Amino acid sequence: MQKLVKRFEMSLKTKWAPLMAAVVWGLCAVTPLRAQPAAAALANPHEAIYMYKSADREAWLLERAKKEGGLTLYTSLSPTESGPLSAMFEKKYGIKLTIWRGLSDGVVQRVVNESRAKRHVVDVVETNGPEMEILAREKMLSEFYSPHLVDLPQGMIPKHRLWMPDRVNFFVVAFNTQKLKLEDLPKHYEGFTEAKWKGRIAIEATDAEWMGGLVNSLGEQRGMTFFKKLSDQKPDVRKGHILLAQMVAAGETDVGLTIYNANAQSLKQRGAPIDWVPMEPTLARPQGVGVVRQAPHPHAAALFADFIISPEAQALLNSMGRPPANQKVKSNLNNFNYVLTDPGIVVDEAEKWNQHWTRLFLTK
Template identity: 45%
Template sequence: MLVRTFLALLLGALATGAVAQVNPALYEGADRLERLIAGAKKDGELNLYTSAQADDIGAVAKAFEQKYGVKVNMWRAGSEKVLQRAVTEARGGRFTVDVVETNGPEMEMLHREQLAQRVKSPHLADLIPAAIRPHGEWVGTRLNVFALAYNTRLVRKQDLPKSYEDLAHPRWKGKLGIEADDADWLAGVFAQLGEARGVRIFREIVAANGISVRRGHTLLTQLVVSGEVPLALTVYNYKAEQLKAQGAPIEWF
């Protein structure tokens, strides 16, 4: 379902010449798919900016190319760099990118910059309500489930923190890590704890034990496996689960 929805949105972004009278992204006629495919094949290629993992988005791009015969040119970077490139190019009058796939906060910034196109698609009905924005200019293509992950050779299960306050315990000195751009995670934590309490707790953690700041969730997860970061606060659970399945000394909670 996810791949099908994503492919449909890609086609909607590509087919600039498919419908003469109506914006192809908004066309809802019975021949919608046929017109979109024709327009996409006329363009011949799609330029995609994404922050998704290479293996994951690569599988989607390959399926798209095989099904529709349209080449996908993919540029991958962190979410903030994806946003920066799209905005910078637009301000310079260069409109290379066809589709942007990245985290929700950055996608909403593209909406605020008036760089996104509203898309109507029958596949939107397949998505959970939270994935659809009222303005219809972007939809969620993935759920980022944040988790804490630890190296099972360096951290005992019975020593794991039961609350964020526990991270100020001396046993965690020099052992904590976090991803550099997880503002959405921090907002969620503060919403749960309350902003004043959340700020106080994390100031106490940093003052007592420090927190290593790394860029990239995959890198952070790999550093847990290597033991450089025994306990990471903001990994994506699926990546930790993948490495665990491969026999790596990692567990998440």
């Protein structure tokens, strides 16, 4: 526990400081230092359910899930995607899916607060990889088996296996098609440091993660030189990736440099004047799904985890502009070269890159 508190103190300036605070003090409140042996505190009450591997897995889970009466999902997926996904699941299995939706940090905060209060409500969590990593490190998730795990990119699966990738976010460049053509764009991010782009570009306020990934990819000297020059361009800084994509589509800015391709693709498919391009180097961040260790409906939780990474659900995500993780689903949304970021490293290096990001883009 002392090590956990120390890590919390070191993370006070990071993007996840409020979440780590809730985790640390929540655990202190729930589990006194001398209350239980360590093994008992970390016992997994649903391990046999989550790791059931027999050939009748789906039927076995479904029979028991129906007796549980439903399940609850916490996710950062927008309602335009989570709604159809829920409808498909309910139609296929006849099990009611209750969804609470929030931004990724809000999802983690809610899980932490409920754990602290010993309110076991949520069964499955689905959100950004780094936030899933926080929950995994604090032992709130459980490893689960699925016959579809073999179809996932093995490099995206964390070594601890406490959550699994279900979709991928790519940081891409999006542009307003009424103001620019594809051939007007540079081939590399460094091209946006040219004078002609000043006043025409925007970035998202919390994307220190993107900065860290680019610097790690390009090398410290080249990467930091780029970001210092980009800072001199004084890009418009807005909070919210959906908002940033909407700004580009509305023509409020010509180009967004840190757009999630799923957000741009969703607007494009609805007829908005926006398009996107993977810019070298294109960063990819896995999004994840995990079953909760203390889930009140563990059979239904395992059934939904199987479902969301199945080809059927992954094809639905792909049709809505969300790049799928399952490699059986062929997609034009991930058919390009990219650099995969490690959510664990993102969390570990958050303080460093947040300090650089704040100095260059948030305090001028």
